[in-house]
Each structure stands twice: as C-alpha cells, then as structure tokens.
Amino acid sequence: MKFRREPGSRRYFVDHLVGATLAVSYLIILVKTARAIGYARDEGFYFRAASSYAAWFEHLFRDPAGAMQRATVEMYWSNNHEHPGLVKSLFGLSWNYLFKRWHLFADEGTSYRFGGMCFAAAGLWLVYVWGARARSRAVGLVAALLFAAMPRVFYHAHLDCFDVPIAVMWTLCAYCYWRSLENLGLGWAVTTGVMFGLALDTKLNAWFLPPALVLHALLARGGFIWRGLKRGQLRVPPALIGMAAIGPLVCFALWPWIWFDTVDRVKGYAQFHLNHDYYNMVFLGETYWRPPMPRAYVWVMTAATVPAVTLLLFFIGAASRLRAMLALVSSRMAARVKDYDPRGTDLLWAIGLSVQYAPWVFSTNIPIFGGTKHWFTAYPFLCLFAGVGFEWIAERVRSLIEGGVLARLPARAIDVALGAAVLAAPLAETAHAHPWGLSNYTPLVGGASGGATLGLNRQFWGFTTGAVTDWLNQHVSPGQAVYIHDTAGESWDMLHRDGRLLPNIGAAWSIPGSAFALYQHEEHMETIEYQIWAAYGTSSPVHIGAYDGVPIIYVYAKPGQMIR
Amino acid sequence: MTDGPALAREHSLPQRAGRARYLALLVPLFGLVELVAHFYFAQRAPKSEEWTAARPLIASWYKAGAVVVIAPYWAEPMARLAFGDELMPMRDVARPDVTRYPEALEISILGRRAPELEGWKVGREERKGKFTLRALENPSPINVTYDFTDHVGPSTAAVRIEKRSTPVDCAFNPSATLESGGLGGTPVYPSARFQCPGEAAHVFVGVTIIDDEKSHPRRCIWSHPPGNDAELVTRFRDVPLGSKIHGHAGLGWLIERDRTVPPFTITVLVAEHEVGRVVHLPGDFWKPFEFSLAGAALRPTADVEFRVSAAGGGTHVCFEADSR
Numbered sequence: 001m002k003f004r005r006e007p008g009s010r011r012y013f014v015d016h017l018v019g020a021t022l023a024v025s026y027l028i029i030l031v032k033t034a035r036a037i038g039y040a041r042d043e044g045f046y047f048r049a050a051s052s053y054a055a056w057f058e059h060l061f062r063d064p065a066g067a068m069q070r071a072t073v074e075m076y077w078s079n080n081h082e083h084p085g086l087v088k089s090l091f092g093l094s095w096n097y098l099f100k101r102w103h104l105f106a107d108e109g110t111s112y113r114f115g116g117m118c119f120a121a122a123g124l125w126l127v128y129v130w131g132a133r134a135r136s137r138a139v140g141l142v143a144a145l146l147f148a149a150m151p152r153v154f155y156h157a158h159l160d161c162f163d164v165p166i167a168v169m170w171t172l173c174a175y176c177y178w179r180s181l182e183n184l185g186l187g188w189a190v191t192t193g194v195m196f197g198l199a200l201d202t203k204l205n206a207w208f209l210p211p212a213l214v215l216h217a218l219l220a221r222g223g224f225i226w227r228g229l230k231r232g233q234l235r236v237p238p239a240l241i242g243m244a245a246i247g248p249l250v251c252f253a254l255w256p257w258i259w260f261d262t263v264d265r266v267k268g269y270a271q272f273h274l275n276h277d278y279y280n281m282v283f284l285g286e287t288y289w290r291p292p293m294p295r296a297y298v299w300v301m302t303a304a305t306v307p308a309v310t311l312l313l314f315f316i317g318a319a320s321r322l323r324a325m326l327a328l329v330s331s332r333m334a335a336r337v338k339d340y341d342p343r344g345t346d347l348l349w350a351i352g353l354s355v356q357y358a359p360w361v362f363s364t365n366i367p368i369f370g371g372t373k374h375w376f377t378a379y380p381f382l383c384l385f386a387g388v389g390f391e392w393i394a395e396r397v398r399s400l401i402e403g404g405v406l407a408r409l410p411a412r413a414i415d416v417a418l419g420a421a422v423l424a425a426p427l428a429e430t431a432h433a434h435p436w437g438l439s440n441y442t443p444l445v446g447g448a449s450g451g452a453t454l455g456l457n458r459q460f461w462g463f464t465t466g467a468v469t470d471w472l473n474q475h476v477s478p479g480q481a482v483y484i485h486d487t488a489g490e491s492w493d494m495l496h497r498d499g500r501l502l503p504n505i506g507a508a509w510s511i512p513g514s515a516f517a518l519y520q521h522e523e524h525m526e527t528i529e530y531q532i533w534a535a536y537g538t539s540s541p542v543h544i545g546a547y548d549g550v551p552i553i554y555v556y557a558k559p560g561q562m563i564r
Numbered sequence: 565m566t567d568g569p570a571l572a573r574e575h576s577l578p579q580r581a582g583r584a585r586y587l588a589l590l591v592p593l594f595g596l597v598e599l600v601a602h603f604y605f606a607q608r609a610p611k612s613e614e615w616t617a618a619r620p621l622i623a624s625w626y627k628a629g630a631v632v633v634i635a636p637y638w639a640e641p642m643a644r645l646a647f648g649d650e651l652m653p654m655r656d657v658a659r660p661d662v663t664r665y666p667e668a669l670e671i672s673i674l675g676r677r678a679p680e681l682e683g684w685k686v687g688r689e690e691r692k693g694k695f696t697l698r699a700l701e702n703p704s705p706i707n708v709t710y711d712f713t714d715h716v717g718p719s720t721a722a723v724r725i726e727k728r729s730t731p732v733d734c735a736f737n738p739s740a741t742l743e744s745g746g747l748g749g750t751p752v753y754p755s756a757r758f759q760c761p762g763e764a765a766h767v768f769v770g771v772t773i774i775d776d777e778k779s780h781p782r783r784c785i786w787s788h789p790p791g792n793d794a795e796l797v798t799r800f801r802d803v804p805l806g807s808k809i810h811g812h813a814g815l816g817w818l819i820e821r822d823r824t825v826p827p828f829t830i831t832v833l834v835a836e837h838e839v840g841r842v843v844h845l846p847g848d849f850w851k852p853f854e855f856s857l858a859g860a861a862l863r864p865t866a867d868v869e870f871r872v873s874a875a876g877g878g879t880h881v882c883f884e885a886d887s888r
Contacts, residue, residue, distance in 0.1 A: 287779075289821070309595040316591065389591075396588035421592030425599040432606060443598055447605030449674060452638040511752070512742040521641075526779040527751065527818050530658070531744040533781065534752035534773045539654040540644045549609025551641040 015132045015140070019125035022144050026157075027121035034110045034117070034158050035500070036435035038466020044490030046088055046160050047112055049080035054092030056256070070260050077257040081265070082272045083162065085255040086201035090115035091160045107498040112160040120157035123168035124148055127380050130175050131387045134345045138394065142419060143387030146310045147380060149426035152372045155437025163373040166203035171380040173199050173206070173243075174352050177213050180239035181343040193242030197250020204273050205356075205377050212355040213240060219351075220344030279369035282523040285455025289524070292364035298357055298375060304445040304456060305372050306382070307426035314382050317389030321346040353381035371438065371457060394418050435466065436547040448548040455523075462486030462520050464553040467545035469500045471555060475543075475564050476516055481508035483517035485528060511535045515561040519554045532556050609639065610673055610694040615646035618695050622647060622671060625688075625697055630667040631656045635678040637780075643671060655714075658773050658783035660812050660884045661852070666705040672696040709806040710887040712868070713785055716758075716771050720800060723758035723769045726871075727794040734760035734769065734796075748818060750880065751786070758798075763790050767878070769798050774816040774882045776850035782814065784882035787870065789828065791878030795871045803868045803887055805834070807857055811885030813842050814850040819880055823847045828874040828881050835866035844881075857887075 039047075056076035060067035067073070077085065091112045098104045099111030124144045131140030147153060157164045173195040180188035199206035217225065217237050228235030252258060258265045280289045283297050303311065325346060328339055356378035359366040368374065394415050401407055401414060425443075433440035438459045441451030452458065465487045476482060484492050484507045495501040508514035517532045519525075519541075533539045536558045543555040557563050610618075626632065632652050634640040644652050662668060662680050667687075670678055673694055684700035691697075715721060723734040736758050743753040743765065750766060757770025766788045773781050789796040809832055815825060823846035830842040832855055840855030872881050 308598050309591070312591060312594055393588050393591045396585070397592075400585055400588065418592050422595040425595050425602055428599055429602050432602070443601035443605050447602065447608065449609035450605060453636050453674065453676065510746070511744040523779050524818060525747060526781070527775045527816060528747055530773040530775060530781045531746075531752045533654055533658070534754060534771075535742055535744055537654070538649055539657045539781075540648045540652065541641060542645075544612060544641060544645050546612055546642065548606050549611050549614075549642070550638065551645075554641055554645075 012133075015129050015137070016125075018132070018137065018141070019128040019144075022128055022141075022148075023121035023125040026124050026148055027117055030117040030120060030158055031110060031114065033434055034113055035107055035498070036466065037155070037158050037437065038435075038463045038469070038487070039109060039491035039494050040159060040161070040461035040463040041486065041488040041491060042461060043109075043113075043160050043463075044488030044492075044494065045080055046091060047109070047490050047494060050088045050092035050095060050112055050160065052076050052079045052092070053085060053089045054096040057089070057093060058096070068259075073256045073259060077255075081257045082269060083203065084201040084251065084269075085257060086198060087115065087119075087162050087165045087203075088160075089254070090118070107500075109160075109494040109498050113158055116160050116165060117157060119165035119168045120153075123164065123171065123380065126168060126172055126175060127383060130171075130178075131384050134178075134384075135388055136391055138415060138419075139384070139387035139391050141387070142313075142390040142422070143380075143383040145419075145423055146307075146313070146386050146426060147383040149423065149430045150306055150310070150379060150383075151430045151433035151440040151442075152305050152437065153376065153379060154430045154433065155435075155440075156373055156376065162203040163370075163376050166199065166205045167376040167380060169195065169199040169202045170205055170209060170377045171352070173209055174213065174348060177216075177237070177239045177243075178343050178345065178348055180242075181237060186238065189238035189242040190246065191242075192239035193244075193246025194250055196243040196247035197254070200247055200251035201254050204270075208355050208377075210240075210243060212351050213237075213243070215355075216344060216348050216351050220342075220347050276367055278367050280522070280524040281367075281369045281371065281460075282455060282457050283368070285523075287524045288368060293360070293366060293368050295360070295364060297368050298360040301372050301456075302375075304441050304451060304454075306379075307429055307442055308444045309422050309425050310383070310386050313386035313389035313393070313422060315389070316392055317385035317387065318350070320392045321385065321388060349381045349384050353378045353385070369460070371460065390419070390422060436464070436552065439464075439547045439550065439552050448550045452550045457523075458521055458550065458552055460486075460522060462488065462491070464520050464545055465492070465518060466495065466500070468518065468543060468553055468555055469495060471543045471545075472505055472516070473502050475557075476502075476505045477561075477564055478502075478504035479506070480515040480561065481506040481513060483508045483511050483514035483532070485518045486520045486522070486525065487518070515558050517556045517558075519556065521552060521554070529554070608674065608694075610642070612642060612645065614694060615642045618671075618692065619646050619651075621692055621695075622651060622669070622697065625669055625699060626651055627667060627669075629665070630669050630699075631659060631662060631665040632669045632671065633662070633678045633681060635670060635672045636674065636676040637678070639673055654773075655783060658781035660782060660784070663702070663704070663706060663810070664708050664711075664886060664888070666702050668700045668702070670696075670698040670700055672698065706888045707806065708886045708888050709804040710800075712800055712803075712811075712870075712885045712887075713771055713783060715800055716769060716785055716798075717756070720802075721758075721769075722799045722801070723760070724797050724799075725760050725763070725767075725790055725794055726797055727790075727792070731797075732761065734758040740768075750819075751816060751882070753786070757786075760790070760796070766880070767796065769796065772882065774814060774850075775818060776814060777817045777821075779817060782812065782850055782882070782884070784812070784814070784884040785870075787830075787872045787881045787883060789872045789874050789878045789881065791874060791876055793873055793875060794878075795831075795873045796881075797869055797871045799867055799869045801867050802865045803834075804865050805857055805863060806888040808888055809834070809839060809855045809857065809868070809885055810852075810888050811842075811854070811883055812850050812852050813844050813881065813883035814848070815844075815880040815882055817849055820846060820849060826874050826876050826879045828872065828879050830881070830883055831869075831871040831873075832885075833869040833871065835863060836869075842883075 094115040095111045105111040128140040128144035131143040176192040176195045225235045278290050356375040492507050519529045541554040542557045544551045545553040634643045688699040718736040724731045738756045742755045751772045754770040757768045760767050767790050772786045827845045832840050842853045
C-alpha cells in the first residue's frame with residue numbers, strides 16, 4: 001500500500017489516529033461480545049482479588065497514611081498475592097468506578113473484564129504503530145488485524161486475566177526500547193524503564209524481557225559496545241539501564257504486597273511460579289500432568305489454532321527479512337550504510353518471538369496446562385512479520401498486474417482486495433469461534449471436530465457454563481441446585497450478579513446434593529462424568545452445549561427431578 | 565529516525581521472469597481456500613438436531629442385546645443425548661469390553677471406525693446424511709451365562725470380611741448415603757451396597773463406574789479390602805456356569821496413574837476351589853483376566869467367590885466378571 005510521505009509529526013499523528021481507531025473499534029467489539037462468554041475459573045479468583053484491591057484504593061483516598069500500614073496492606077493485598085497487582089488493580093478500579101459509581105456497564109462481570117479488554121485494544125494500536133513505523137502502514141494494519149483475528153487471542157482478550165495484558169506489555173516494553181535506539185536521549189530510556197516496571201507488575205513473562213533485550217543489544221550493537229569498552233566507555237543502550245534502575249522501583253511502588261518483607265515475598269512469588277503445579281492437559285489423546293511435556297506441543301498447537309494464512313504470511317515475511325539481512329551482510333559497504341537499520345528491527349522482532357517459544361523448545365519441564373496462552377507474547381511479533389509478508393506479496397502482485405488489463409486499477413484497490421483475501425479466513429474463524437474460544441481449531445486440523453479426533457483439548461477453566469445458562473434458566477425449577485463442576489464459585493456467582501442466571505438456581509458443591517449436574521469435558525475429568533452417571537443412574541445427558549457438532553459441556557438431570 | 569519507507573527500500577523488486585512470478589497469487593488464493601475449508605469443517609460433524617433426526621432409523625436397526633458403538637468415540641455424548649437410555653443404557657455405555665455382545669450397531673461419522681469392532685463382520689451398511697450405520701456381527705460370539713456385576717444384591721450375593729479366618733458379615737443397605745469423591749477422589753459410593761461393620765466407608769461392595777487408562781467408563785464391582793491381608797469376600801450363589809470366568813480389574817486411571825498405589829489380589833473360587841488369581845500391579849490399569857473352569861464347568865451351577873486382598877491399608881479395587 002503506497003502512501004504519500006507526510007511530514008514526520010503529521011505522519012505520526014495519522015498513525016496514532018489509525019491505531020486509536022483500531023483500538024476503539026476492537027474495544028467496542030469486545031465489550032459487545034463479552035456477555036456471551038461464561039466466566040473462567042481464574043476470572044472468578046481475580047474478581048475477588050480485584051474487589052479487595054479496589055477497596056484498598058478507596059481506603060487510600062480516604063486515609064492515605066492508614067492505607068500504607070502493614071496490617072491494612074495485608075488485609076487487602078494478601079488475596080491472590082501469587083500474581084502481581086497492576087492488572088487486578090485496573091480490573092478493580094474499572095469495576096468500582098465504571099460499574100458501581102458511574103453505572104456505565106450493565107454487567108458487573110464486564111466491568112471487571114473491561115480492564116483486560118483495554119490492554120487488548122491497546123495491543124492493536126501498538127502493533128499497528130510499530131508495523132507502520134518500522135515498515136509501512138500496510139504492514140501495521142495487516143499485522144494488527146491478524147492479531148485481532150486470532151481466535152484464541154480474541155477469546156482471552158475478553159477476560160479479566162493477565163495473558164493478553166502481558167503480551168501487550170511485553171511488546172510495549174520492547175517497542176519503547178526500540179524507540180530508545182533512535183537516539184540515546186533519556187526520554188525513551190526512562191519510558192522503557194517505566195514500562196518494564198509495569199510489565200513486571202503484570203505477569204512473570206516480564207522476567208524474559210531483560211535477557212531478550214540484552215541479547216538484542218549484543219547482537220545488534222555488539223561491535224559498538226565492544227569498541228566503547230576498549231575506550232573505557234559504557235555504551236549500553238540507556239533503555240537497558242532504565243529498565244534496571246526504574247523497572248523494579250515501579251513494580252515495587254505499584255504492588256503494595258511486596259512493600260513489607262520484600263525479599264521473602266518476592267522470593268515466594270518466584271518460587272510459586274518456578275515450582276508451579278503441573279495441571280492436566282491433553283495433547284494428541286494423551287493427558288500430560290507431569291514432565292516430560294511433549295516437545296511438539298507448542299508447534300502443533302500454534303499450527304492448529306493460528307489461522308493458516310497468518311502463519312503462511314509470517315513465514316513469507318520472516319523469510320523475506322532474513323533474505324534481506326543476508327543480502328545486506330554480503331553487500332558492499334556503501335549498500336550497508338544505505339540500508340543499515342541501527343535498531344535491528346528484524347532481529348528484535350525475531351528475538352521477541354523466539355524467546356516466548358524457547359522455554360518449550362529447550363525444556364520438557366515447562367507446564368503446558370494453559371494451552372496457547374503461555375506463548376501469546378510471541379503473537380504480536382508473529383503478526384508483525386506476517387504484515388511484512390503481506391507487503392512482500394502485495395508488491396509482487398502489483399508488479400504482476402502492471403502492464404495487464406488490471407493495470408488501470410488503483411494500487412490501493414489491489415491492496416484492499418489482497419487484504420480481504422488474506423484476512424477473510426482469520427476474521428471468519430474468529431467470529432465463528434465466539435464464544436467457544438478454546439474449543440476452536442483451524443481448518444488445518446479439520447476444525448473443532450478435527451481437533452477432537454486428534455485428541456486436542458476442548459476447553460479448560462470451566463467457562464463454557466455461560467453457554468448453557470439459557471437452558472438452565474428455562475429448565476431448572478426454583479430451589480433446585482446445579483453441580484457446577486469446574487466452574488469456580490465466584491464465576492457462578494457473577495453469572496447471577498449479571499442476571500444471566502436466575503437467582504433461585506443454586507450451586508451444588510457435590511453431585512449427590514444436586515438435581516442437575518454440569519460436566520465440562522476434559523479428558524482427565526471424565527471420572528466426574530462417570531460419578532454423575534453412577535449417582536444419577538443414567539448416562540444420557542438432557543442437554544449438550546456443542547460447538548460445530550463437538551460436545552463441550554453436558555447437562556445431566558437426576559431422574560425423577562422435575563424439569564421445566 | 566529511520567522510517568518505514570526508508571527501511572523498505574530493499575523491497576525494490578527485481579524483475580522476475582517466467583511462471584514463478586505468479587507464485588505470489590497463491591497466497592491470497594490460500595487465504596480463500598482456508599475460508600472455504602473453514603465453512604466446510606464447521607458443518608462437517610452432525611449437529612444435535614441431526615443426531616435426533618437419525619434416532620428413528622437407529623431404533624429401527626437396533627436389536628435387543630446388541631451394543632450401539634459410536635465412531636469417533638468423542639461423538640458418543642451426542643448419541644447418548646439423542647438416543648437415550650433405551651438405545652444406549654449405562655450398562656452398555658460403561659461396558660467392560662465388546663466381547664460379550666453378539667452384535668454391534670456402529671454409528672459412524674466423519675468416516676471413522678470404532679477400533680474395538682475391528683475384525684467384526686459387516687452384515688449391513690447404510691449411509692444416511694452424515695451418518696453411516698453398520699450392523700456388525702461378532703466373529704467369536706460367546707454366551708454369557710452370568711454377569712456378576714448385574715447380581716450385586718442380597719438375593720444373589722453375600723459379602724464378608726475374613727481376618728485370620730474370622731468372618732464378619734457385611735450387610736446389604738439399599739439406601740446408604742450416596743457419596744462421590746470429585747476430581748482425584750474415589751468414584752461414587754452407590755446407595756445400594758454391602759457395608760462392613762467397623763470399617764471405613766470405602767470398605768464396601770457395590771456397583772460403581774471407574775475410568776480406564778483411555779478415560780473410558782467401566783462399570784464394575786467396588787471391592788475395597790480393609791488391608792492387612794484381610795480379604796473382602798463376595799460370594800455369588802448358584803451361578804450358572806460356562807466354561808470360563810472372564811473379567812477385568814482396576815481402580816481408576818486418575819487414581820492409579822502415579823503408580824503409587826499398592827498392588828492387590830483377587831482370588832476366584834468356584835465351588836470352594838480356586839480357579840485363578842489376579843495380581844494387579846500399579847500401572848496395570850483396566851486389566852483383563854480369564855480363568856478356565858475345567859472340571860468345575862461340569863456342574864450346571866455353583867457358588868463363586870471373589871476374594872480381594874491388599875497389603876498395608878488396602879487399596880481401591882473395582883472388578884467385573886462374567887461366566888461364559
């Protein structure tokens with residue numbers, strides 16, 4: 001896509017305008033579609049934590065000195081202290097102000113989720129701007145849209161969880177570092193440090209930022225740094241110093257839990273994740289619950305869940321950039337100077353992508369229970385390369401058309417047609433995946449039914465209860481209790497608070513005490529379904545929430561119970 | 565700052581000759597093919613209403629004593645919803661294996677076949693919409709003379725614990741408290757079960773369902789011995805005998821998968837004579853056994869005992885058996 005070159009400031013303004021438009025559009029879509037998705041287990045835990053943190057902020061505004069006291073901090077912040085506080089604080093503040101005070105949301109659950117959605121929307125803005133600045137607006141636009149149109153990303157983008165926020169914060173920190181390489185002034189260096197602190201306060205994936213960016217600095221500027229050292233000068237990119245100096249302070253300042261017993265609590269946080277339980281995850285028909293984890297998992301799951309055309313564009317983009325880099329290395333000095341990219345953009349994107357996959361490539365001890373969300377942080381970079389791939393293809397298609405009957409068409413029309421051709425499938429798959437999200441598989445493996453046949457996971461976190469609330473409202477009589485299986489109590493409660501479940505439908509915590517029972521299918525949980533059979537005396541469900549013919553959540557009724 | 569257009573200079577296109585120039589068109593084409601494939605696969609498996617619509621046809625093919633098998637296995641819940649207990653009773657759905665059935669009705673979608681019916685002879689086949697129906701005959705049909713799991717009740721069985729030759733009778737309670745262990749816990753303790761006085765709640769004999777190593781359901785007789793080499797003995801009276809005792813034993817994949825459970829032993833006696841012994845080691849999971857009755861089969865009926873024991877504090881045991 002060719003755009004008239006504009007003066008720098010105007011061009012950047014337009015870039016941000018486009019980025020903001022993408023972000024707001026995506027945010028609106030996310031908000032409008034959130035209600036259809038039931039609440040995941042972890043969301044339920046974060047509702048509670050976010051409410052607690054929001055109450056602390058209330059306390060802080062009312063009594064700043066009192067709020068800083070150890071007992072007060074621990075009262076509000078001990079909840080879910082195994083994860084940092086930034087994102088949960090935003091969930092809580094969103095709920096407190098946008099729902100409780102200003103009544104901007106009809107659904108309480110959506111008001112919590114709004115904080116997470118904002119990260120996802122900002123992610124589109126960021127990917128667009130980075131692609132536009134590094135390559136072209138076409139690259140940025142296609143990259144951002146491909147990121148938005150990843151079915152798994154779209155699902156997680158709705159949640160009050162950390163996976164999309166950390167993917168965005170990771171990319172944002174890398175972007176700030178990249179901007180800092182334009183000049184060695186303090187502005188972007190300080191910004192990078194602040195963003196690193198925010199990323200640290202988002203999720204543990206931020207720990208990978210320093211090694212990734214140091215590696216980039218060494219590879220992209222190793223000679224420069226080495227020559228400096230020989231002269232007694234420290235030529236480390238200032239952004240790295242900013243990260244080291246500012247990042248931990250920002251994280252500390254925004255996470256009151258670690259204000260006291262800091263060393264022990266930070267150590268406890270690290271230990272929790274370094275020694276995390278291995279939850280169950282099925283892969284190709286086998287359930288993994290302890291190491292060694294399958295090495296093929298990340299590759300197969302990426303191929304099975306990211307639209308194939310996105311992957312194809314990524315490979316084309318990455319290959320074209322690799323080819324360009326190799327050509328640069330072998331070219332004469334004059335050409336090197338002309339095309340030299342002092343920021344090592346391709347390298348940074350490649351590192352940004354690779355470092356997310358590296359744990360599963362180099363170790364079979366890394367848990368896989370979270371499925372693709374573990375390496376979401378790679379996807380912005382994957383999409384940026386895919387955007388490059390699109391541009392590479394578009395240029396070649398345009399050159400084909402030159403001199404032909406279609407030559408009269410404006411170049412932009414050709415680009416739009418090409419864009420539509422490559423975006424149609426990802427958009428259709430993403431729209432179709434809603435609200436099932438985790439049950440979706442791409443046509444490369446035969447869709448959802450192909451995934452089931454291959455023995456891939458159909459869901460986790462018990463969120464699909466949201467798909468059967470209408471049935472429950474119609475058929476469960478007042479006072480009857482439903483065994484809610486993998487759905488967290490807080491998540492079930494939120495369905496009530498949102499009005500999605502009638503108030504007189506209670507939750508049962510055991511099968512024998514229930515009149516109805518839910519079963520969210522996961523291979524290792526089949527024993528729960530069989531307990532329902534044995535308790536109810538039937539193996540025939542009365543309702544199934546299915547996605548493309550694949551059974552996802554089953555409802556059983558105890559024989560003899562009145563079903564409306 | 566180096567902006568996009570400057571960095572994109574290396575994209576200046578070499579003039580490419582020949583057909584290779586057209587390869588670029590494959591990418592948008594690939595995108596459109598993926599779009600078409602997406603819609604195809606989204607519609608490929610039958611939806612709930614299609615399963616329901618197929619029920620009359622399935623019912624017209626169904627014969628009492630046959631088992632309905634769904635291929636692929638993951639689609640079975642859709643069939644259970646549409647066909648109900650009449651065509652797919654829990655006893656068949658949680659079958660020990662298919663050897664006991666003379667016939668099977670295979671409902672196939674997506675071109676899949678049921679591995680457990682491999683080698684069965686197709687007697688009839690019909691395609692109807694997204695379904696393929698096959699009536700299959702067991703190549704080695706057997707006659708089950710007695711299914712022990714169907715006879716766990718006071719009129720046909722008696723249960724006792726034997727500790728150093730001192731028997732303690734376990735009484736049948738038709739309305740004991742129903743209990744379920746949840747994820748990682750024990751299977752359901754049915755309300756109708758033999759309860760043993762002075763023992764923990766899990767020391768009982770009753771019919772429940774466990775998961776095998778493929779997470780498939782297996783209906784079986786829970787028989788948790790009290791430990792310390794005491795035996796939990798279930799005696800079935802006047803069992804019509806065949807030529808062998810065929811069965812399986814396990815304790816549930818989720819419980820056994822760490823292989824930290826103790827081994828257990830089931831000794832089978834027919835007319836007071838031991839005909840075989842099952843030693844279940846950690847990791848055996850849903851393990852088959854078969855004992856010839858030889859001389860005992862000369863009798864038309866006899867009492868059959870299953871004596872279950874384990875060292876230490878005992879362990880979960882669930883077995884099923886038939887005489888055939």
